[in-house]
Amino acid sequence: MSIRHEITASEGGARTGLLHTPRGAIRTPGFMPVGTRGAVVHLDANDYEAFEPRLAPDVVLGNTYHLMMRPGVEVVEQLGGLHGFTSWNGHFLTDSGGYQVMSLEPTVDDDGVTFRSTYDGTVVHFTPEDAVRVQERLGADIQMALDVCPPYPSEPDVVRLSMDRTHAWAARARATHRREDQALFGIVQGYLDPELRAESAAVIAELDFPGHGIGGLSVGEPRELMLPAIEAAVAGLPSTKPRYLMGVGDPASLVEAIGRGVDLFDCVLPTRLARHGTLLTSSGKINMRNARWITDDEPLDPSGTHPSCTRFSRGYLRHLLLVKEPTAGRILTLHNLWFLLDLVARAREAIVEGRFDELRAEVLAVWG
Numbered sequence: 001m002s003i004r005h006e007i008t009a010s011e012g013g014a015r016t017g018l019l020h021t022p023r024g025a026i027r028t029p030g031f032m033p034v035g036t037r038g039a040v041v042h043l044d045a046n047d048y049e050a051f052e053p054r055l056a057p058d059v060v061l062g063n064t065y066h067l068m069m070r071p072g073v074e075v076v077e078q079l080g081g082l083h084g085f086t087s088w089n090g091h092f093l094t095d096s097g098g099y100q101v102m103s104l105e106p107t108v109d110d111d112g113v114t115f116r117s118t119y120d121g122t123v124v125h126f127t128p129e130d131a132v133r134v135q136e137r138l139g140a141d142i143q144m145a146l147d148v149c150p151p152y153p154s155e156p157d158v159v160r161l162s163m164d165r166t167h168a169w170a171a172r173a174r175a176t177h178r179r180e181d182q183a184l185f186g187i188v189q190g191y192l193d194p195e196l197r198a199e200s201a202a203v204i205a206e207l208d209f210p211g212h213g214i215g216g217l218s219v220g221e222p223r224e225l226m227l228p229a230i231e232a233a234v235a236g237l238p239s240t241k242p243r244y245l246m247g248v249g250d251p252a253s254l255v256e257a258i259g260r261g262v263d264l265f266d267c268v269l270p271t272r273l274a275r276h277g278t279l280l281t282s283s284g285k286i287n288m289r290n291a292r293w294i295t296d297d298e299p300l301d302p303s304g305t306h307p308s309c310t311r312f313s314r315g316y317l318r319h320l321l322l323v324k325e326p327t328a329g330r331i332l333t334l335h336n337l338w339f340l341l342d343l344v345a346r347a348r349e350a351i352v353e354g355r356f357d358e359l360r361a362e363v364l365a366v367w368g
Helices: 045-050 064-069 073-078 081-086 098-102 128-138 156-176 194-206 223-235 251-258 269-275 307-311 314-322 326-352 356-367
Strands: 004-011 014-021 024-028 030-032 059-063 091-095 113-116 123-126 142-144 183-188 212-214 243-245 264-266 278-281 284-287
Touching: 004 326, 014 326, 024 030, 030 059, 030 326, 059 064, 064 073, 064 091, 064 098, 064 128, 073 081, 073 128, 081 091, 081 128, 091 128, 098 113, 123 128, 128 142, 128 156, 156 183, 156 194, 183 194, 194 212, 194 223, 212 223, 223 243, 223 251, 251 326, 251 356, 269 278, 269 326, 278 326, 307 326, 314 326, 326 356
Parallel strands: 030 264, 059 091, 091 142, 142 183, 183 212, 212 243, 243 264
Antiparallel strands: 004 014, 014 024, 113 123, 278 284
16 A cells, blocks of 8 residues: 655654545654554543544554454454454554564564464464464554564674564565555664664665554663664655654653654553553643542643543542542543643644744653
8 A cells, every 4th residue: 555645844853744545644743542452441433533633543553463362363354354343444553463472472583483372372373474464354554564572671682683583574574465455564673773773774664665663662771772763763764654653652752753753653651551540641640549639629630631631630530540440541541642642733733833842842841
């Protein structure tokens, strides 16, 4: 599938625009909520569509590993692919499952990975070709090539082998992919070494994917080491194609990456924090389980724009959390997603208006 990236405005390294796809436009920079098993936890397609148009997510991310284990690719395919299965007509992006597989400490060789399912212990062998075919059957609009993500920290020989395998697997994925209505993105690796990142970007760019992921970051390393790796990767990728920084979603890293030319992001951070009682606000993170909120009748975030910001008190949310009322997780999930979707919307507006550096400084003053 041909994705055309139309850049409409830029300021320094930051840029805003539209990705034109057969299903419609995707605004950039954009944040993708993570719907691991076909739904963002506590939410469904009605919730995505209920966000005001300025903030509504254009893309939801699904996880290939979990979906192929349960309910199985055959079930999803029979029920209309991810769009029919979930009744969501927006865009889907599926990751290759590589990151989740690596967390299972699989056996990795040049052919692929072998691991035990966390669901039933079944031994699974998974190749780059398998990843492409499974994702074609899942029916996402964008799929990711299988890559090897080295842990942090890693030794140089591990980093080099992981990167070389990622490059070989990307070429095999490119040769396997057949669906013209679905885009396949390659992934840049190279750990925290800017020289390796530049080398990887050159190899992946040469394969002429319609878009590119930047993987293997935000895995525990400090931000000051992550940013040079992002810069090196972005510099080696074509400006006419989307750049997707995988697994990054804290506000400071978002604005820093946007300022370096990244277009798309995904992260479990807003929903995971919500499930554990942490609120993202204009003044930073708030632990809603803290005893200080017992009788606090202040709104969740007086400066926020989500309806929950002014409707519900901190004392009420703390009560719901402590009695394990699922409503708390839903309210906090909606609030946290709204916060990050609003942040990328503000970034788009700031780039167009020539004041992105001002917005970045504002965000870093709180989150830096």
